[in-house]
Amino acid sequence: MYFSLTIHKHGIIRIYLLRYTHDKNEVFFMLVIKNGTLVTMNPERQILQADLLIEDNCITGIGEFAAGAGDTAINAQGKLVIPGLIQTHVHLCQTLFRGMADNLELLDWLRKRIWPLEGSHDEESIYYSSLSGCAELLRGGTTAIIDMASVHHTESVFQAVELAGIRYLGGKCLMNKGEAVPASLMDTTENAVQESLDLWQRWDGQANGRIHYAFCPRFAVSCSDELLRSLAALSRQHNIPVHTHASENRSETALIEKEHGLSNINYLESLGLCNDRLILAHCIYLNNEEMKILAESKTNIVHCPGSNLKLGSGIARIPELQAMGANISLGADGAPCNNNLSMFMEMRLASLIQKPLHGPRSMPAPLVFAMATLGGAKALGLEKEVGSLEIGKKADIAVVSLDGWHHQPVQAADVYSHLVYQAQASDVYATIVDGRLLMLNGQLLCLDENDVRTRAGESVSRIIQYAGLI
Numbered sequence: 001m002y003f004s005l006t007i008h009k010h011g012i013i014r015i016y017l018l019r020y021t022h023d024k025n026e027v028f029f030m031l032v033i034k035n036g037t038l039v040t041m042n043p044e045r046q047i048l049q050a051d052l053l054i055e056d057n058c059i060t061g062i063g064e065f066a067a068g069a070g071d072t073a074i075n076a077q078g079k080l081v082i083p084g085l086i087q088t089h090v091h092l093c094q095t096l097f098r099g100m101a102d103n104l105e106l107l108d109w110l111r112k113r114i115w116p117l118e119g120s121h122d123e124e125s126i127y128y129s130s131l132s133g134c135a136e137l138l139r140g141g142t143t144a145i146i147d148m149a150s151v152h153h154t155e156s157v158f159q160a161v162e163l164a165g166i167r168y169l170g171g172k173c174l175m176n177k178g179e180a181v182p183a184s185l186m187d188t189t190e191n192a193v194q195e196s197l198d199l200w201q202r203w204d205g206q207a208n209g210r211i212h213y214a215f216c217p218r219f220a221v222s223c224s225d226e227l228l229r230s231l232a233a234l235s236r237q238h239n240i241p242v243h244t245h246a247s248e249n250r251s252e253t254a255l256i257e258k259e260h261g262l263s264n265i266n267y268l269e270s271l272g273l274c275n276d277r278l279i280l281a282h283c284i285y286l287n288n289e290e291m292k293i294l295a296e297s298k299t300n301i302v303h304c305p306g307s308n309l310k311l312g313s314g315i316a317r318i319p320e321l322q323a324m325g326a327n328i329s330l331g332a333d334g335a336p337c338n339n340n341l342s343m344f345m346e347m348r349l350a351s352l353i354q355k356p357l358h359g360p361r362s363m364p365a366p367l368v369f370a371m372a373t374l375g376g377a378k379a380l381g382l383e384k385e386v387g388s389l390e391i392g393k394k395a396d397i398a399v400v401s402l403d404g405w406h407h408q409p410v411q412a413a414d415v416y417s418h419l420v421y422q423a424q425a426s427d428v429y430a431t432i433v434d435g436r437l438l439m440l441n442g443q444l445l446c447l448d449e450n451d452v453r454t455r456a457g458e459s460v461s462r463i464i465q466y467a468g469l470i
């Protein structure tokens with residue numbers, strides 16, 4: 001048993017405030033999560049029965065802490081305390097399109113439904129789409145995301161994530177060519193780059209360092225050579241991550257090969273994009289050479305099993321990529337291609353879909369849970385700050401209840417089995433990001449959920465009308 005008993009500098013271990021106000025400048029100095037089972041994901045992968053102390057936005061103690069009279073602590077007795085889950089590919093701007101694009105393969109899904117819908121967004125609809133997505137993510141224990149916004153109104157996405165309190169890396173979606181792209185989403189190279197740089201300057205490092213900017217070209221099919229080359233150069237110059245989709249669908253890879261005479265990953269590599277700043281969603285249709293390029297260049301790969309199954313895209317060769325040393329993390333993708341934003345569903349699928357191909361021992365639960373935490377932290381470039389419960393790391397934490405019948409009987413010896421195969425988003429009891437308690441016992445403390453629901457509903461009616469889909 002490992003104990004690092006940290007006594008708070010004021011002598012007594014006091015408590016913690018469960019109240020919340022909308023004043024974003026308010027700082028919660030201390031929080032104690034009592035009596036939980038800590039799934040630390042530290043290098044020794046220790047599972048500890050201990051209290052966890054949070055001061056300001058960091059984990060400052062793991063051990064035993066007594067709460068003083070009148071103080072409050074989160075009671076995690078019988079619950080799992082885990083590093084916040086990290087989804088490294090989502091589209092907050094698409095949350096309002098859930099259920100509007102079922103039974104389509106990727107290119108039809110984009111051309112017939114998603115692009116017209118994205119092109120119909122206004123500032124308010126994209127804001128409430130983003131808040132709706134954050135509400136679902138935070139309730140399900142996801143504390144950090146990598147997000148691709150749409151072409152316009154990206155400012156509203158940043159305002160939403162600033163309010164919601166989630167940790168965020170993302171940016172404006174870039175599109176400057178391609179078949180069936182609506183005029184409302186078609187950008188010029190110059191505007192795409194300039195607007196991205198303006199947003200980077202405005203938002204990178206905001207909200208106490210909780211928000212960061214990434215260049216987000218949609219995919220090679222909808223971005224010119226010139227645009228992708230500029231992004232590669234600017235990424236290198238300013239150390240800005242690049243997030244894009246690649247090799248999700250056979251028609252997509254065929255289009256790229258026909259146009260450039262290179263397979264998709266060879267093409268991205270020829271532009272100087274393959275490196276540890278690149279976060280690449282999907283990566284299903286890769287030949288052996290492409291897999292080698294991704295592993296050797298330390299490109300981050302995001303596995304999105306739910307989306308890949310629903311669009312009929314395919315099954316990524318994750319066990320092989322993992323064995324080659326590639327960093328793999330997980331994401332739900334957008335609401336209209338999943339149709340859930342639950343990391344627990346993605347973990348379960350990531351494990352199960354490989355078993356018929358590689359046998360029941362493939363993709364074991366501890367490995368999948370590491371992808372959902374440490375892998376995500378690495379993709380974010382924040383492996384020293386989040387992804388595990390260790391003293392000095394940022395306090396991004398979820399507390400998971402094991403009370404549901406789907407957890408019975410509770411096998412304390414195999415917490416990973418509970419987390420990957422059994423847990424559901426609704427089991428999350430508390431969510432903390434950057435030291436702030438954002439959800440407790442079914443109450444989202446950072447948002448007025450009724451208001452968000454009402455305004456999101458009004459926005460949906462407006463955008464489907466603009467998109468001409470009714």
Ligand SMILES: [Zn+2]
Nearest residue numbers: 245281333334
């Ligand atoms: Zn996507």
